[in-house]
Amino acid sequence: MVKVFSPGSIGNVGPGFDVLGLAVAELGDTVSMEWGENETRVNITGRDADLIPTDPSENTVTLAAQAYLAREGFRRALDVHIERALPSSGGLGASAASSVAGAMAAAALLGKEDDHQGVVEAALTAETHVAGRHLDNIAPSVYGGLTLVQSVDPIRIHQVAVGCQPTLLLVTPNIKIKTKDSRSVLPEKLIQSDWVRQMANTCTLVNGFSRGDFDMIKHGLEDGYGERYRSPLIPGFDEAKDVCMELGALGFSISGAGPTCFAFFERRDDAEKAKEPLHHVFGDCTVFIGSIAAEGAKVL
Numbered sequence: 337m338v339k340v341f342s343p344g345s346i347g348n349v350g351p352g353f354d355v356l357g358l359a360v361a362e363l364g365d366t367v368s369m370e371w372g373e374n375e376t377r378v379n380i381t382g383r384d385a386d387l388i389p390t391d392p393s394e395n396t397v398t399l400a401a402q403a404y405l406a407r408e409g410f411r412r413a414l415d416v417h418i419e420r421a422l423p424s425s426g427g428l429g430a431s432a433a434s435s436v437a438g439a440m441a442a443a444a445l446l447g448k449e450d451d452h453q454g455v456v457e458a459a460l461t462a463e464t465h466v467a468g469r470h471l472d473n474i475a476p477s478v479y480g481g482l483t484l485v486q487s488v489d490p491i492r493i494h495q496v497a498v499g500c501q502p503t504l505l506l507v508t509p510n511i512k513i514k515t516k517d518s519r520s521v522l523p524e525k526l527i528q529s530d531w532v533r534q535m536a537n538t539c540t541l542v543n544g545f546s547r548g549d550f551d552m553i554k555h556g557l558e559d560g561y562g563e564r565y566r567s568p569l570i571p572g573f574d575e576a577k578d579v580c581m582e583l584g585a586l587g588f589s590i591s592g593a594g595p596t597c598f599a600f601f602e603r604r605d606d607a608e609k610a611k612e613p614l615h616h617v618f619g620d621c622t623v624f625i626g627s628i629a630a631e632g633a634k635v636l
């Protein structure tokens with residue numbers, strides 16, 4: 337039997353729609369996998385377990401695992417257990433983390449867990465099935481840290497050296513937003529001044545992370561695309577942003593397709609102070625304070 341932990345992630349990281357992704361330390365899903373007898377079986381425990389399909393043709397763990405096995409010329413039944421810590425349709429890349437864990441576990445069964453390119457390709461097959469053809473969650477789940485997806489076809493992923501360790505605050509209101517639905521509210525075209533600004537902010541943000549320059553990160557985090565069109569789907573978003581910014585956050589935006597929102601703080605103390613007012617704004621919500629994961633998915 338093999339066991340794989342795969343971290344959740346913040347897709348987009350503000351302005352980098354479908355391009356930037358950031359792995360979250362100590363928050364992810366764990367998949368145990370072994371060869372099965374006749375047919376593939378999936379068992380799920382943990383957060384939102386009842387919302388995730390156990391049908392192997394709908395679950396991203398088995399979809400990704402079978403995609404990996406198929407590319408290696410195998411067709412075998414699997415016994416799978418998924419221990420979840422990430423919210424489903426919560427904007428923390430849960431479907432991608434599971435896809436990556438599934439693909440890496442299948443690779444590990446064949447003794448090929450270091451085949452990162454194969455894992456990315458197999459995970460993308462599963463992610464495309466449930467959420468859309470994007471890699472900004474898969475990349476950080478596989479490689480850790482901050483990743484930049486230059487293109488999906490062909491797959492070109494770059495790891496960004498991160499020169500600082502801001503404190504990460506994640507607040508997840510108790511509502512569900514499916515990535516597919518949240519993508520449908522976004523316009524397909526932007527006017528030139530908007531995309532120039534978006535590109536300038538994304539480059540500034542990446543440079544800020546590389547140099548460990550908090551001021552640059554702060555100026556680069558402004559997002560005039562996803563946040564503009566998706567924040568109305570998250571009641572309390574503006575108020576929560578005001579709370580965090582007044583407490584000195586470098587920025588506050590939507591994680592992936594939402595409803596989770598993220599903020600970066602220079603000091604952990606300030607992030608801790610935001611907990612209570614955020615509970616007041618969102619009512620039923622979970623707040624997680626942590627850091628960027630240096631490592632991606634790994635066999636335990």
Ligand SMILES: Nc1ncnc2c1ncn2[C@@H]1O[C@H](COP(=O)(O)OP(=O)(O)O)[C@@H](O)[C@H]1O
Nearest residue numbers: 395396424425426427430431434466467514515
């Ligand atoms: N193993 C899995 N883990 C998480 N989601 C899964 C899994 N298998 C299938 N799904 C489906 O993927 C969808 C969730 O993906 P999505 O809406 O992209 O949000 P997120 O990735 O934030 O959870 C849900 O419809 C969920 O049922």
Ligand SMILES: N[C@@H](CCOP(=O)(O)O)C(=O)O
Nearest residue numbers: 347354427428429515592593
């Ligand atoms: N770039 C995607 C990211 C979706 O992330 P998820 O965690 O909500 O699945 C998007 O913004 O649609």
